[in-house]
Structure formats: structure tokens, C-alpha cells
Amino acid sequence: MTKLPDDISLDAGVEIAIRQDLTLVALGKRPADVALRVGRLLDVATRTWKSDQEIVIKGRRIAYIGDAGSYPGEVAQRVHEPDLAAVPGLGEVHKHIESSHLTPEWEAALVLPRGNTWTCEASHEFSNVNGAKTLEFWLKARAAGSPLKIFPLPGSAVPPTGYEHGGGWLGYDEQRDFLRQSLMTAGLDEVMDWPAVWNPANPSYDRLWGMIRATFEQRGVVEGHAAGIRDLPSINAFAAAGLASDHEAYTVEEFWDKLTHGLFMELRPHNLAEVVTGLLERGLKDWSQIALTTDDRSASDTLKLGATDYNVRLAIEAGLAPEIAIQCVTINPARHMRLTPWVGSIAPGRYADIVLLSDVESFRIAKVWADGKQVSDGTKYLPKVPKIDWPEWATKTINIGRDLTADDFAIPAEPGRETMNAAVLRPFHWADDFLTFELPVVNGLVQRDENRNITKFSIIDRFSGQGAVSKMFWLGCGPRTPETALACSMAHDKHNIWCVGSSDAAMAKAVNAVAANDGGWALVHDGEVVATVRYEVAGLMSCRPAEALHDEMQQLYAAGEKVDWMYEPTFQARWSPGFPERLAFATLTCAPWRWVLVAPSDYAPQGFVNVQTGETHPVVF
Known part of the structure; x- marks a missing residue:
């Protein structure tokens, strides 16, 4: 039997050899490995069901599709699933695997049994931690044998704005090289800094347009991020810029306006x-x-809840025909991302990634095949997860430079002042200006005011090793409980460490605990570290099973329930009372944010900057 070249990743030379062989297998002139016979098969190109179909597989690819018994060649193994319906492996058009907080090989073990066989990885998370190693990181698990296809899109937001630094810098040369190195690289990750796209005076203008140019040159896809862009002139400008998609539309009207102006629309749960x-x-x-x-x-x-299968069930429950919902996670995203030669349909030449359903209407998954083999039975993952010893460039990414102390979080007042005006933000502060409060001064330091829900929030530079800390006052978040603080190294999208606390000493202790774990979460309660969660890979992910990570997170949540958390409603409906996990997203600096807190820099020594205009301002005055 002819052995196919290894196609664990995409290479043009290997691809030709594979397709030459598949051509002969399809004609019956060379033997196939497996014939999977199913009761029904969905052809997503025509949205029609075919009965009693046979999927003939050679290596990791499909060679032939047809009525049972129609294949003219020899097959080494036959599998019959008469009661199951076959649909293509489900794909993610836009996902941050980092937000699962699992390394890619363990992400595969989690999502493959739930039907997700390929993912377009939106990598401005890892890219912001180690931009130069972006491609190597995302291809490592596949090279080690993981069946999940990860198509990386290097981050456009590296850095997220021209007012941030650290963890790498990606521009024209870097994006061009990523696209040339591997056919797995699908394009450019979501362009988030809209002011830098339209405004030639913005410090990121040339860098971003350089990345867009490199992507166009290599015929990749430029993904967009049109948060807060709702007026027709801006929607037209966004589409005219070549930003091909949006996943940030909230209302039906906004979604429709963007859809009818040429954007590929990506709908979140x-x-x-x-x-x-x-x-x-x-x-x-x-x-x-x-x-x-x-x-x-x-x-x-x-x-x-599930992975991509959860999204499909939500759409069906909302009234969408199952066949259309399946197209929306198979052929539609594959066409958009220009990946149809490999994924998106059950068709010759594609990877043999097949989801077998016991019930279509409820989208109940019985088994999943990937790379021509069964990889799950129910939600049980069958293959052995490859062991990857992640190198230090992936695991030693927290570099504060020293242990922090309470003094690092103190905000000095002007000499002789009994009160100071303070610039105050609140989570998801999509306002043109910051809030201003008068705060008391004690022993020369500006104080929190828990009676008005005002606490201290901080960003700690974890890249330069200079122990740089920015700090200011925030409203309606953080602990009211004394000597308590919460810190985390996941801080979209620069992923410096953020910390919120009721005392400076507690904040220092929480940040030092995060650093000691090479990243993750730390909760200090009544002056003691009571819970930590380890994200030892890039400060974003952990190399272990999902269940183990889940158990550790539950311990953090349980400890958090003993804390009195401040709360006030804000602009974002998803900001809710209790453990303030979404503070990790409140550190975003892209549109529609205006005033933000970033790590200190020469441009903004206190880290307080308007990312729309570049204006800076003191945190107290």
C-alpha cells in the first residue's frame, strides 16, 4: 500500500504528493485505508441530505464520497454507523484558545469530542506575550500529533495601541514572514485599533497598514473588530479599509447594517x-x-456548555434550520478564511474530520472523527494527549524584576493637601471623559473611599523587569473587605498583570503570588494568600486537563465568595455583581475605549492615556 507523506501540517510540496495519491485512490487504482458508512450525510454545499453514504479515507484525507457500495477500489477497514448522521468537523472562525486557559494539546482533548476539529486562532493574546514565537507556539501541538487543526492568525494588536509596549512588536516584516512560513497561517488577527486605521497621525498607523499590506500580498484574510462602530460613514470606512469581518455587533440593526455593507459577520453566543x-x-x-x-x-x-456545538444548539433553539446552523460553523467560515481545500465539508481532498450525530435537531454528538480516525466516544477523548515540554520562552514570561511592596501601589498627594481630585474610571468606561472625585489624603497619600465604592486598580509591567507599576482609582469594582486584593496575568490584550485591592500591602502580596506561579490568579483575603490558579504557559494557559484547571478555578471562586465585592452597574450588560472576573476584559484598550490605564511608559509615565486622542492626564491633581 502506498504510504502518504506526513500532512500533519500544510506544505505545498507535500500537498501535491497527497493529492496525486488521492486521485488514484478515488479512481480505485490504489487501495484506501477506511470506508466509513453512515445512515445520512449532510452536503453543506447544497444543504441537502444524502442517505446511506460511504466516506472513503486515505491517510488523514477523504478520497471518495458516494452511495454505499459505489467505491470501485479496495479498502483495508470498513466501519458502519447506520443510525448516525454525518456532518463536517466544526470550525471556529474566530477563537482565542488562550481564553480556555489550556495549552493547545489540552484544548484539543476538550473540544474535539464536542465536534470542534479546526480553529482559526486569534492570537493577539500569545502574540502580546511573545510575538516572535507566535507561529512556533501554535503549530507545536499539531506537530506533536494533536488532531486539532489550528490555523494561526498573528496578532494585529501587538501592541494593542501605540501607547503600550512589551512582549514583542509585529509589523509588515513579521506578518509577511509568518504568512510565508506556513500555509496554516490564515491571515491577520482582528484589527482592533480603529483610530490607528483611519487616522494617519496615530502612532500605530504605519505599523497596522504594514501588516494589512503584508496580508494582502500573501492573499490572507484581514479580520476586523468593529466594536462601537455603528454609524454608516464609519461602517463604510471600516469595510473600505479591507477589514473583512466583525464579531462585535450587538443589536440586529447593527448586525444588518454591517452585513449589508460587505462584512462577514461572526455571531457570538x-x-x-x-x-x-x-x-x-x-x-x-x-x-x-x-x-x-x-x-x-x-x-x-x-x-x-460545550464548544462550537453549543453555538449550533443555540441557533437551532432560536429557530434557525439545523442545516443552516451547521453551514455557519463549517463551510461558511472555511470559505471566509479561504480554507476550503482542507476543512469545512465532507468532500474529497479535505481532512477526514466528521461529526456523527445521533440526533440532528438537538445536535447530539455520538462520535467524532478527525484525521481519518475516531477521536471520541460521546464526550470521551480517545487519543493519548501528546506530552509537550513547553520551553522557557513559553513558560518564563513574568519578568517584574523584583518583589513589589506596598510603596509601589501608593499614590502620593501634593505636599500640604488634605484632599486631592482623582481621575476615576469604572469597568467598561465607554465615555468621552473620565470621572472626577475628591478623595482624602492621609499621611501624604491619597486614599480609597469604600463608602463611595472607590478602590484602587493597578497595571504591573510584567515584561521589562523594571518593576513598573501604574495605579489609579476605579469605581464599582474590587474588594470592600479590608486587606484584600485580586491579581491576574490575563489582562486583555497586552496581558500585563492587573490588580485591584483594598490595601496597598494586599495588592503587592497578590501580584508577587501571581509572579511566583509564572502567571495566573491570586486572591489575598485578610492579608493572606487564600487561593491561586496557575497559568504557567505565557501567563495565560496551563498544561493540564480541563477538569484539573476547572477544579482549581472552583477553589478560587469559593474563596472569592467570602469577600465583599463592590459593585455598580456600568455600560456593559455583562458586568455583574460578585467575583469580578471580567476585570480581565475591562483592561482592553481598543475601540470603543477612550481613557485607559496601561503600564507606565516614557509617553505616559503614570499610564493614564486617552487611546483615541493620545492625551495623557495625572491620576490625581
Whole structure:
């Protein structure tokens, strides 16, 4: 039997050899490895079901599709699933695997049994930690034998704005080289810094347009991020810039306006039902410019809800025909990302990635095949997870330079002042200006005011080793409980360490605990570290099973329930009372944010900057 070359990753030379062989296998002139016979098969190109079909596989690829018994060649193994319906392996058009907080090989073990066989990795998380190693990191698990296909999109937001630094810098040369190195590289990750795209005076203008140019030159896809862009002139400008997609539309009207102006629309779960219902009411017939996407989901939530299969079930429950919902996670995203030669359909030449359903209407998954082999039975993952000893460039990414002390978080007042005015932000502060409060001064230091829900928030530079700390006052978040603080090394999107606390000493202790673990979470309660979660890879992920990470997170949540957390509603409906986990997203600096706190720099020594205008301001005055 002819042995195919190794196609664990995509290489043009290998691809030709594989397809030459598949051509002869399809004609029956060379033997196949497996014939998988199924009761029904969904052809996503025509949205039709075919009965009693045979999927003939050679190596990791499909060679032939047809009625059972029609294949003219020899087959080494036959598998018959008469009661199951076959649909293509599900794909993620836009996902941050880092938000599962699992390394890629353990992400595969989590999501493959839930139907997700390929992912377009939006890598501005890891890219911001170690930009130069972006491609090497995302291809390592596949090279080690993981069946999950990860198509990396290097981060456009490295750094997220021209007012941030550390962890790497990606521009024209870097993006061009990533695209040339591997066919797995699908394009450019979501362009988030809209002011830098339209405004030639912005310090990131040349860098971003350089990355866009490099992507166009290599015929990659430029993914967009149109948060807060709702007026028609801006939508037109966004599309004209070549930013091909958006996953940030909240209302049906916004979604429709962007869809009808040429954007490929990626629909996330939190508003999926509302938008699907609204589009059906508008009579939308052609859903080919729409994909269902996850964006961010923790391992704990995936264990509870599912992966891409959860998105499909939500769409079906909202009234979308199952066949259309399946197109929205298979052929639609594959076409958009220009990956149809390899994924998105059950068709010759594609990877033999097949989801077998016991019930289509409820999208109940019985088994999953990937790379021509069965990889799950129910939610049980069958292959052995490859052991990867992640190198230090991936594991030793926290470099504060020293242990921090309470003095690092103190905010001095002007001499002789009994009160000071303070610039104050609140989570998801999409306002043109910051808030201003008068705060007391004690022993020369500006104080928190828990009676008005005002506490201290900080960003700690974890890249330069200079022990640089920015700090200011925030409203409606953080602990009211004395000597308590929460710190985390996941801080979208620069991923410096953030910390919120009721005392400076507690904040220092929490940050030092995060650093000692090479990243993750740390909760200090009544002056003692009571819970930690380890993200030892890039300060974002952990190399272990999802269940083990979930258990550790539950211990953190349980410890957090003993803390009195401040709360005030804000602009974001997903900001809720209790453990303030979403503070990790409140550190975003992309549109529609205005005033933000970033790590100190020569440009903004106190770290307080308006990313729309470049204006800086003292944190107290």
C-alpha cells in the first residue's frame, strides 16, 4: 500500500504528493485505508441530505464520497454507523484558545469530542506575550500529533495601541514572514485599533497598514473588530479599509447594517438568539456571510456548555434550520478564511474530520472523527494527549524584576493637601471623559473611599523587569473587605498583570503570588494568600486537563465568595455583581475605549492615556 507523506501540517510540496495519491485512490487504482458508512450525510454545499453514504479515507484525507457500495477500489477497514448522521468537523472562525486557559494539546482533548476539529486562532493574546514565537507556539501541538487543526492568525494588536509596549512588536516584516512560513497561517488577527486605521497621525498607523499590506500580498484574510462602530460613514470606512469581518455587533440593526455593507459577520453566543430571531423576522435567505463563533470561553464553561456545538444548539433553539446552523460553523467560515481545500465539508481532498450525530435537531454528538480516525466516544477523548515540554520562552514570561511592596501601589498627594481630585474610571468606561472625585489624603497619600465604592486598580509591567507599576482609582469594582486584593496575568490584550485591592500591602502580596506561579490568579483575603490558579504557559494557559484547571478555578471562586465585592452597574450588560472576573476584559484598550490605564511608559509615565486622542492626564491633581 502506498504510504502518504506526513500532512500533519500544510506544505505545498507535500500537498501535491497527497493529492496525486488521492486521485488514484478515488479512481480505485490504489487501495484506501477506511470506508466509513453512515445512515445520512449532510452536503453543506447544497444543504441537502444524502442517505446511506460511504466516506472513503486515505491517510488523514477523504478520497471518495458516494452511495454505499459505489467505491470501485479496495479498502483495508470498513466501519458502519447506520443510525448516525454525518456532518463536517466544526470550525471556529474566530477563537482565542488562550481564553480556555489550556495549552493547545489540552484544548484539543476538550473540544474535539464536542465536534470542534479546526480553529482559526486569534492570537493577539500569545502574540502580546511573545510575538516572535507566535507561529512556533501554535503549530507545536499539531506537530506533536494533536488532531486539532489550528490555523494561526498573528496578532494585529501587538501592541494593542501605540501607547503600550512589551512582549514583542509585529509589523509588515513579521506578518509577511509568518504568512510565508506556513500555509496554516490564515491571515491577520482582528484589527482592533480603529483610530490607528483611519487616522494617519496615530502612532500605530504605519505599523497596522504594514501588516494589512503584508496580508494582502500573501492573499490572507484581514479580520476586523468593529466594536462601537455603528454609524454608516464609519461602517463604510471600516469595510473600505479591507477589514473583512466583525464579531462585535450587538443589536440586529447593527448586525444588518454591517452585513449589508460587505462584512462577514461572526455571531457570538451572548446575543446569538436575539440576532438570529431578528434576521429570520427580516426574511434573510442567504446566510453564507455569517458564522457562529465562540471568541472567548473558559474551560469550565466549555465543560458545562460545550464548544462550537453549543453555538449550533443555540441557533437551532432560536429557530434557525439545523442545516443552516451547521453551514455557519463549517463551510461558511472555511470559505471566509479561504480554507476550503482542507476543512469545512465532507468532500474529497479535505481532512477526514466528521461529526456523527445521533440526533440532528438537538445536535447530539455520538462520535467524532478527525484525521481519518475516531477521536471520541460521546464526550470521551480517545487519543493519548501528546506530552509537550513547553520551553522557557513559553513558560518564563513574568519578568517584574523584583518583589513589589506596598510603596509601589501608593499614590502620593501634593505636599500640604488634605484632599486631592482623582481621575476615576469604572469597568467598561465607554465615555468621552473620565470621572472626577475628591478623595482624602492621609499621611501624604491619597486614599480609597469604600463608602463611595472607590478602590484602587493597578497595571504591573510584567515584561521589562523594571518593576513598573501604574495605579489609579476605579469605581464599582474590587474588594470592600479590608486587606484584600485580586491579581491576574490575563489582562486583555497586552496581558500585563492587573490588580485591584483594598490595601496597598494586599495588592503587592497578590501580584508577587501571581509572579511566583509564572502567571495566573491570586486572591489575598485578610492579608493572606487564600487561593491561586496557575497559568504557567505565557501567563495565560496551563498544561493540564480541563477538569484539573476547572477544579482549581472552583477553589478560587469559593474563596472569592467570602469577600465583599463592590459593585455598580456600568455600560456593559455583562458586568455583574460578585467575583469580578471580567476585570480581565475591562483592561482592553481598543475601540470603543477612550481613557485607559496601561503600564507606565516614557509617553505616559503614570499610564493614564486617552487611546483615541493620545492625551495623557495625572491620576490625581
